[in-house]
Amino acid sequence: MSRRENSLCRLSHLGRTRRTIEPERTIEPERTVEPERTIEPQVIINYQQSAEYFESIYVKNTSGRRILSFKSLIDGISDISSHCSSCSVAKISLDLERRKGLSTECVFKCACGWVAVICSDSDCNTLSINDSFTWGCECSPVGFSAGTSLLTTMDLPCPDYRTFKKAEVNCKALKEDAFAQEMKENLARERELAIEANSFVIVEGVRYAAITVCVDGGWSKRSYGHSYTANCGIGVIIGMQTKKIIFADTRCSTCIVCDKGNIENQDHDCPKNWSGPATAMESHILKSGFAQSRLHGLVYRKFIGDGDSSVHANIEDVYPGIKAKKN
Template sequence: MSGRHGNKTRLFMSAKRKKHHFRIKRQTHFAPDTVPSNNENKENSATALNTPSKETQELMEENVSSSSSITRLNDLNIVCENDDDDCDEEISNDKLSGRRIVDIKYLFSSISNIKHQHTDCTFADLKFVKELRKGFTSQYVFRCKMCQKVETVHSEDPTSKLNTNTAIVEGILCSGNGYAQLNEICSVLNMPNMHQNTYTKIEQSLTPLIEECAIEEMIAAGEEEKRLAILNGEIDKEGCPVITVVADGSWAKRSYKSGFSSASGAGCIVGMRTKKVLFLGVRNSYCCICSRSIKLNKDVTEHRCFKNWSDSANAMEADIIAEGFAKSVEMHGIKYKNLVGDGDSSIMKKLLLKKPYGSDFTISKIEC
């Protein structure tokens, strides 16, 4: 009996302490002179139900801030034009991150030349405001904390003929890559890439420049071959220097003995002495714009069409080499007397039929 009574007593005292603790905790929420009445209790309880907790308010604030960062583009200071135009990016001070490419000598010179008259303000008094990025070139805008004058520092000389954007596109093309590979490189470097429209425009503008540069180099190589031929007394009866050349071709799609279905092929002629290119030719039997227009039964829009071949892919190499022989006198003032090449007989057959130097001139084949 005493054990059961003892247990009851302990349970009663525990419940009493909990009730007393609840009263104390409830009273601590209000000052003694501001204890709410019953009506006030109802109003307060209704207000408590309508008022979110502190954790809920913090979560709501996070959601609002995250949604506003997505919807309010002005906060990000990013200005994107139509898809047909380049995408310029304006980056504010708090959003500035990643790596950039700069002309270090020009940048340091621009910074050291900053000095405001009458106030003697220098670069140390400037505060960074924003960056205006155009591809890989940037303009850094600063504002003086003393006189409020705005200064703009370029990442490189804006009057440079070969700026960073053009140099990068040319480098990507020379390495046999494209925009996708450039994008991967920039991702690894944590460096913002240029817009694809900007890349395409620069690539299109570089095409005629690369062609012009290639022709100049081939003409210079021809002059050197001509000088060496004259020096060695290799001149035909008409007084024209004659040289030995190496020639070969290739296709964009692998073709060996069968399956000549490549839509593009290239060939070149190289001087034996200088090991420099004297002629380069390309044959394309496909144009995506023309093909798409024909497929959709629409008029072909004005464009630069690279399709210049309608025969079989097997005949591309021989036609290119024969063209190079026919233009040797016009381009370099020399004749190709000996041809070093593989066992492909189609090239010699084409040369014998075309006879680029007349019927009295014999072209010899040296198989390698």
Template sequence: MVSTLWFKCNERDMFFKLRSEEPSNKSKLRKSMVWATTCSGSSYTKTKEILAFCDIPFMPSTTFTSDEREMDIVLEDAKDASLDKAVEEEKAAYLEEIRSNGAVVNDEQPIKLEVSLDASWGSRSYGTRFTSASGAGVIVGEKTKKILFVACRNKRCSICTREQRKGKTEGKTSPKSHKCYRNYSGASGGMEPDIMIEGCVKLFKNSVWLTKITTDGDSTTVSRIKNHVKYGPTIEHQLCCNHVLKNCGKKLRELKCPKDVKEIVSNNIGRITLGIRSAIKHCAEKTKGADVQNLYKDIRNAPFHVFGQHQNCRNYFYSKRSTVVKQPMRNIEDSSITNRTMVDGQLNDEELKQIDEVCHVEQLIKSGVWSKIQAIVNAVAAKAESLKYNKTSNM
């Protein structure tokens, strides 16, 4: 990418040399082109073709590969430095919170952090089922929302595969010397636990314990972490509320309902998930996750509340920011019931009677849908212990 231009002065018969890049930059332009090609998802061949149309000469492929290797080392060092800095910031935020509460910090004790973790690998569900041979995972701090650890797993190496094919045809037994990126063998579903165990071990060396972990529902990962780290029994597993409610709503929408109740159910699915979310938020904010028993009851009661049966509803079911109750029930002519200001947050017996007149529970029971709705909601209620803090893994 560096060009040297010679200019001749006809009057004085002198030559002048100009370069497209200063020698002191040490091929900065060339390496910038390699970096831009890699980050844009392009390749050496594509970049060479684009520059050829502009009549600009491009570097040889060997130079391009050599610069890629150099940048790989630089990026790896930069990544490690960034992760170490993020860990120190997370520890500082945790210690600041402890000191602000008046507690004494023991420097000899490990720092106990709350984190969210997740991993991903590509898959194809249509046609022939396919699972990607590569995956990545991250651990994110709860206080700073910064990445504390990141790693990749690869089941294949393109150079090894190519050399193995050549070996079969040309009789070679070993591949040429190269940096092999294959670092995992096994099912793709095992990549996430493997990455997270590595992250926990690395953080443990920095005197960091992960005592509260939020995931999207993969209990296998947390159970393997508990078995592989020294402080495993102290780890508390919390589920991502967004994922749990998303799956709940998906299952409710997939229900096959008779025509006479199909509209009633479909119009209230959002209210069911919203009611569950409100119960979780109430437990997290008002009781700091201590009232799990009532959270379990409130989640199970959500369908009853939505479809008009309020005998087991607690006071906060009717309280809103303006403390006004708005029940979108049909066939209620008295608006003073549906839009009245609550004094004590509880409907009286007379009002409950009038609301019960439009209760859809009996209709749903007769149609056979009610038991299916309860089964889906009860499955969420069974996870109340892991939902009590209203944690999410979405940053």
């Protein structure tokens, strides 16, 4: 860089610093009266027309920490930098912060009226930060109290209980849908492999692809030192070719809302679907799994399982005319 360029750089730097320290001298009266002329329309559309803009509670407390989208931060710095190089005022400060749980929107405003927003959620994120927090708690697994204790200790803002619960219900529904979709794909793959291997069986005059499955279930009998029978049981069927789950279900004999007899909550998402003994849960789940197989064009011709004879006796006669064989 030549000496002349160097001195020009210093001059431009000094000029910008002076404008920041003494903005009053450089503000043009016309711009102060009509700041709308200098606002870039695109930024205004993103910021002021957002759905919750008018209902927001603004804070201007800069203490603590925030989680911001890295893309939003880089874009924001770049926008502010390029605005400073073209604006005659170039005096930018944090105008306000809009917070909703972990989600933060920092609005930076120039004295000329131009605004830039740096936020927690940008297009590159698949889930909003409040939803991500709930999913993280589900996977950890910890509840609302443990999750918010962690955030508070780290000096981060927390979502409120209602927002968390709403995201939790949504998370549960999405997980169930994804699991059902995955099982459907696994069933289709098992059928493809059985057809490739020319493995078929005729049931009630219809030809089905015949496969071998692995079955198991579980329900806890007792905790240490107590006599205890579980309220919930699980059963799983795994395709032997893909080694993936093709059926899974649960049985639950209790519900905290129903057990309290609260008639105001009759439309709740009730988990209670079992009134028999806990010992019969596993065989009931596996039997319904076998019974549904023909809907997917499959017959579970052979099965591998542990030594529970009552379960095997229950599922071997599911298909009319043939017996499912234990391998």
